[in-house]
Structure formats: structure tokens, C-alpha cells
Amino acid sequence: MITNENYEGYLMRYADGELDQVETAAVESFLAEHPELREELEELTSPALRVTAPMATMPGKERMLHTETPMTPLPMGRKWMAIAATITAFVIATIAIHIMFRHDKSNVITANADTIGSTVSDTIPLDSIYINPAKRLPVYLADDNSNQKIRPIKQNDMYNQPHEDIADDEEYIPSLEQEIIPGDMIAENQNKPSATNVRMIGGRVIVVETNQLVEIVPERNAHYRPDATRGYIIENSYLAEEEQKGILDRTIYFIANRLKRSSYKDDTTFAYINE
Amino acid sequence: MTIEEYNECVKLYGDELYRFALRYTGYGAASEDAVQDVFVTLWEKRESVVTSGAMGYLMRLLYRRLVDTHRHKMVELGACKNLRPKQEEYEQHDDFELQDAMQKALNQLPDVQRQLILMKDLEGYEYKEMSDITGLTEQQVGVYLFRARKTMKKLLEDYRK
Secondary structure (H helix, E strand, O other): OOOOOOHHHHHHHHHOOOOOHHHHHHHHHHHHHOHHHHHHHHHHOOHHHOOOOOOOOOOOHHHHOOOOOOOOOOOHHHHHHHHHHHHHHHHHHHHHHHHHHOOOOOOOOEEOHHHHOOOOOOOEEOOOOOOOOOOOOOOEEEOOOOOOOEEEOOHHHHOOOOOOOOOOOOOOOOOHHHOOOOOOOOOOHHHOOOOOOOOOOOOEEEEOOOOOOOOOOOOOOOEEEEEOOOEEEEEOOOOOHHHHHHHHHHHHHHHHHHHOOOOOOOOOOEEEEOO | OOHHHHHHHHHHHHHHHHHHHHHHHOEHHHHHHHHHHHHHHHHHOHHHOOHHHHHHHHHHHHHHHHHHHHHHHHHHOOOOOOOOOOHHHHHHOOOEOOOOHHHHHHHOOOHHHHHHHHHHHOOOOOHHHHHHHHOOOHHHHHHHHHHHHHHHHHHHHHHHO
8 A cells, every 4th residue: 555654665666667566556546646746756767867887997906816726735744844944944043143143232122021921031132133035934824715724835825926946836845044144134114024014914814822912013004903812913904815925924924033933833823814 | 616706706896896886985995995895705705605696795795894884984084973974074085086966966865875876776786686785675775765866866956056
């Protein structure tokens, strides 16, 4: 039953051809009684009132494309080799850094166990550590399609440009020469492994067990949200996946250095979680 | 959905969704963000999305995303009292790009009405689909559309004068 109270919905559906026969007949007889409404309906459905799409194409659309193929797990033997190499490398690097800065701590930022957690046993220079972005350790990420099963990133997934030493499909096994180069200091934020170049990262990065961390320099467009139980969550971003991983890698590396972990435990330390 | 199919969706629907968002928000940066967000979600959920339903899925996401963000935006603008930012407040925004009368009129519609009119006019949705996306009944959709068009007509006449 169409009344003066409920006619709006019926008229609109009538004009848009959404009514069945019975309802259509009812509307037509209602309109016959209310010619002024018929006139109004005609005006309201005139093409001049149709909203048209703006002439625009989305900027940066190509950034949303994905090109990479899913990662495959390392065979167990190689995985342990990688972990062993990682541990060794960190030990060497730690010693090298200690030696390097033993006599000059005046110009470097330092932190101690009180500020960054009990895993740090001594006062160490933190921001002086420079990681050559082309020569880094593998970071273990949870693959979002495999129920958080941890898989290593291949070298080529971590950086946009392929590393010349490593074939395209070869897993990245770090060697000692490829680790921290103590001579390279941080001069600019650009090369600091702190994700300061982050503009926006898609998904979420959750760094587990690092809730002692108090300073990660936030970039204007990225949100670093401390999470009381799980560490830092970096969210609200939309870079291509390769870029996300590069940034994630840098961030995790930075955090790992801060915590002076000697190894990554592959199921508890870092997880890349897509929700 | 495979990676190739996902990429195909970006190419096919990216601009369309962007134009929708652009009409909804009235400015480019916010539209870009919204569309990128929905594609991030599609990428994450690609295993469970079938290609044939991708546009519907994206549109649903975009609907929610626009409604949510817009609410936040309104709070930021301090316009939470009447739940609608004033035109001047839109214009203060650096990214305010669409100055035409149609956009101004659209900006003054309540969120739901604006969404519905865009779904109808830009996407050609049927009432059933709009009802699914918004959770309104088809009759309510009709009422909102009627009122939206009525408001649009009045506003456009005002602007022409």
C-alpha cells in the first residue's frame, strides 16, 4: 500500500525499474492521483542530475601491482647453515664494533641495559652501526599464506636491485665478508637501518619480544605503534611488497642490533603478519 | 585468485574505484589512500577471493573504508556535532580538487545518500546489490536515493543561480 508517508521509496524504485508488476501498477495508480509527484519524479530522474565520473586515473596504480613469486623454504641443512652463519657473523660483528669504539665513545649515542632491556649486557654504541644495505643477513619472515610458518627471504626479495654475486633463484647464505663493515659510519638518515625512509608500509610488521624498545624514528606517513605485548607494529602503508620487505628488513636489523641478539629464533623473534 | 588475476583487477578496477572514491571524498589523496587500502586487503585475501567476485568484494571494502575514514575525518575537522563537514572546511584542505557544482552538491549529502547515489550512477548497481553492501532494505535504498536526488536537484539549482 503506497501512502503519502512511504511513497518516496516506491517512486524511486519504480523509476529505476525495480518493482514487480503488482507494485508497478500500484505506483502508477498512485501517480495518477498525484500528478505533481509524477512531475517531480521526472525531474529527479533527469540525466542532468546523474552524477558522472570525474576524468581521473589513479596515480601510482602500478605500485599496487605484484610481480614476485611465492617464496620457497630452504632445505633444512641449508637453513641451519644460514642460521649458523648468522650467529657467527653477529659475534664477529659485535667484537669488531666493540674494538672499534672501545677508545672513543664520546660522539656516539649509547644505550645500556636499563634503557633497552636485559639482553644488553654492556654499554654499546648503537647508532654508530652502519649496515651496508646491499649486504645484510637474511631475515625470517612468516609467510602470510602458511599459518606463520617461517621462511627466509631470498636476497632478491629483500632488495629491488638484484645482488650481482647471487643468481636470481639462489637462496641467500651470508658469508662473513658480507656482514657489517665497521668503517662505514652513519652519516645520513638515508642509510641508517632504522626504517627512517619508510613512507608507507602495507600490512603490519610485528616485532615480537621487543617491547623494551623505546625509539624507532617514525617517518611522517608511517605509524609506529608500541604494542605492550608484541613490540612494535608498523602499519598503514601501501608500498609494493618488495619495498615493504626491504623496509621490514632494515627495521628488524636495526632492532636486532639494538638488542644485540646473536641470532634470530625463527618462530619467536620476528613475524610479518598480514591480517 | 592468482597474482596475475590480482594484477588484472588492479588494471581493470583501479581507476574505477578511484573515481568513485574521488567523487565520495572530494579530494585525491584520500581517494588514493582508500583505493590502495582495499587493494592491500585484496592482496592479503587473494586466496579466498574468486576473480569473478573481485569487483563486488572491492566495492564492499571501499564502502566500509570510505564510511569509516570519513567519520574520522569529520572528527578531525571538529564537525562531529552535525556529522557533516562544512563546505569551507573541505575547501581548506590542500587536496581539495574537485570544485565543480556536482561535487559540491555531493559533498553536502549525508554519507549514506552519497554512497548510494554513486553506486547507482557511477556503477549502475541494482537495489539488491546496494542493499547487500549497505545493509539497508531495498525500500530504504529507494527512500535515500529519492531524498538524495531531491537534495542534489535543489543544490544544483542554487549553484546555477
